Amino acid sequence: MNAPQELQLGAARVGAGDTVTLEIDGIAVSVPAGTPLLRAAVAAGVMIPKLCDSRELKPFGSCRLCLVEVEGRKGYPSSCTTPAEAGMKVRTQSPQLAKLRRNVMELYISDHPLDCLTCAANGDCELQDMAGVVGLREVRYGMSGENHFTGAAKDESNPYFSYDPGKCIVCNRCVRACEETQGTFALTIAGRGFGSRVTAGQGGSFMDSDCVSCGACVKACPTATLVEKTVIDLGQAERSVNTTCAYCGVGCGFRAEVKGTQVLRMVPADAGRANEGHACVKGRFAWGYATHPDRITKPMIRAKISDPWREVSWEEALSHTAGEFRRIQAKHGTNSIGAIVSSRCTNEEDYLVQKLVRTAFGNNNVDTCARVCHSPTGYGLKQTLGESAGTQTFKSIEQADVIVVIGANPSDAHPVFASRLKRRVREGAQLIVIDPRAIDLVSSPHVRAAHHLQLRPGTNVAVLSAMAHVIVSENLVDAAFVAERCEARAYADWREFAARAENSPEALEAASGVPAAAVRAAARLYATGGNAAIYYGLGVTEHAQGSTAVIAIANLAMATGNVGREGVGVNPLRGQNNVQGSCDMGSFPHELPGYRHVSDTATRELFERDWGVPIQAEPGLRIPNMLDAALDGSFMGLYCQGEDPAQSDPDTRHVTAALSAMECVVVQDLFVNETAKYAHVFLPGASFLEKDGTFTNAERRISRVRRVMPPLAGKADWETTLALAKVLGYEMHYEHPSEIMDEIARLTPTFAGVSYDKLDRLGSIQWPCNEAAPEGTPTMHVDAFVRGKGRFLITQYVPTDEKVTRRFPLLLTTGRVLSQYNVGAQTRRTANTDFYAADLLEIHPHDAEERGIGEGDRVAIESRVGRTLLPATLTERVAPGVVYTTFHFPESGANVITTENSDWATNCPEYKVTAVQVSRSGGT
Amino acid sequence: MKLEKLIAMANQIGSFFEAMPDREQAIADIAGHLSRSWEPRMRQQILACLGTIDEEQLKPLVREALRRF
Structure with missing residues (x-):
């Protein structure tokens, strides 16, 4: 203990x-x-x-x-x-x-x-x-003197912690934590002498200040001046458990402090290598969803989706599921069912679901929700560098001189990494932001981007190709690196392409909306400013040219020699805690664990020998293909673990029509989510606090998830999958997730050296971990690329089909906010709703004025596929012609209006570009 | 699945590879991409349409690639 x-x-x-x-x-x-x-x-x-x-x-x-x-x-x-x-x-x-x-x-x-x-x-x-x-035995000044601020009101405005000025010793730790660790500068010491006190913002409450509720001040406080309300209510913990956060892809290490089976608080672990003792408002405080009354703890079934749910035993739910799946396969064929794997679940659970599909289902119809976020990363980096993963550690940014953030908003979506980034910028690194929106990093306390290339949504490839043009035409290529490390012919082809006048910043300015001079300056800085690192997110991948943009990023890094050492690299910021892991575990319909194609006979035979069943050599259906196939009657059964396509996938009307067409939809989740409305079986899921396993973060870092409390429904998710496999006639024998990891290591070369014992000893491991790198690989492609020679690929800019017209004159793009997380199933069930209670539509004041829209007005947003209503907020964060919203609340229907357009290589949806019209609404 | 959607998806793939200088390689890469990432019923459906639709809907390199299956 x-x-x-x-x-x-x-x-x-x-x-x-x-x-x-x-x-x-x-x-x-x-x-x-x-x-x-x-x-x-x-x-x-x-x-x-x-x-x-x-x-x-x-x-x-x-x-x-x-x-x-x-x-x-x-x-x-x-x-x-x-x-x-x-x-x-x-x-x-x-x-x-x-x-x-x-x-x-x-x-x-x-x-x-x-x-x-x-x-x-x-x-x-x-x-x-x-x-x-120090042996204090007396206080010569007496205890009856003035006790400053003890009569002052406590600041209880923050839902998670309390500020009592009467207990403050003015050590400045909270103020310094806010500055040095978090980088928000929300706190200061006001007054002098006995009148000194910690003040948030301009002297108002914490909630009215710039405080982002990361909890760094609370952790730093040596007294009860700043203390978690759960500790005030429940007292000190009896024990603690080291585990890993289940929110974003940073993968922060936490110490869960527990009394009995009740979590008292989550404290960021100093030993957590991804976060080094820091946290954000989600991981630090928003864990109460795990015991929210909405949790479903009994399996449920129903014959039709219009029927009420009926609680049943696990045995009945599982045998009903197995019966339905076998009936469907008998009627529609082996390939008529499949599964969706969750990037929220553990590696071991993801591995088991794809194994279930390939063995008990007998097909390759397994896909992960990474399909709709970072699948282009997998494709683009594999094609160019040879491995479907980022190249660095987060700590590597401490060596960066130039930082490029493209299509990512780290201070909202990856806040703990953003704190590292801002610290490096305060130390003097130069920042280039490429984003249609003026994200916080463009200008925030003590951080100002050297360049903000405010491009039109959908034109990443144009801007990246223009940067390549500058680097090639101004002789900024690291010729020695390219000659030694990259394929000569592919480079020559790319160089000729990049040098063409049609790819110059001037030629592409009309398409991207970015002044050519700004592109030239940014490209020069990237190529000549020292160690240059690129960080990117879904603003790169969720486009019709998502994979092309990832390739273009890799091209830039190779051309300038910014790969293979600390401070540089190509760094995808993964949206969810285990996006990297779910992809690693063979959750794609075309790849077995370790990114090995199902057509590869030797790999297939390896798994066939171990699993004792034949594996199909053809790829299965991706999530969008499953939905299409449902509508044509050839895909009729779905096992959906920890994913909510009815809210998170684009073109909601299409998704719900497809789910409605299926004969058996099985949802395994914590809550009755939007997809469960179309389900016939509901299997209760378990939160990260209720199970053992591992998550793999955006750095390829495998970290332990440890059970803090028993599963509320009696089964961890991996146990549910085992039970389902058994009733389907394919028994798997594991007593503990460590045994699943042993199997993964046995069958996957990049995981060959991973075990729970080693994870316990080292704390975490970055794959590849094998004989050549027994303690893991912090930086990839050091002496050579994984594929041997780096491969440049031509990245022709192709405008999206989603074009503005007179009827749909604005471009909608989407993102998320700091306090809410994806579809909000977790954060909406916490006090984080105090920070953000509804999705808003950001619109430029000029566009709003043209439409007679004022702050807070309810507006209708209409696209080619649907219409929804949102409150408007007027802001110059977005350029004229661009509107922006989040998708955290189902009632907002953000995905009612997004389209089915998708990335050419992976079918990752084009969430980031939707042509819309916005108008004042009477509330209809 | 809707044939128009499959055609659009195939043309998107063609748009990426048609920028490559080696035409033969581009055709092979399109075919390879369809083979490695499309589920068989999707491939069969688009292959079955050859000769039955206005093939001008397909980019020339995509047409070539499909003929090599």
């Missing part, structure tokens, strides 16, 4: 100089020169009292508790701000130091309420701990 709380060692920052040896309390210790003495003392096993220091923050030197004596020097320097030097002799304990520290503590305590026994931090209070450490 883990300790309930993590030990606060402090002063984690280690110097960068040569190793020096010094003495601390007579103990010789060697550390890099520049390491704070406080940290060097930890290496010597000496704990120096401290209050204002925190391991994730820069040394501050305000609390005067960590004073030490240094032989030959006058005074009592603070050890957190004094760098280690060779030959130093440091004393951390002496009668004078003890007296000074007690004096300091007396001053703190004289202005602090002595309600320790009833305080929320009782048992987890550093002030209390330090009072004990």
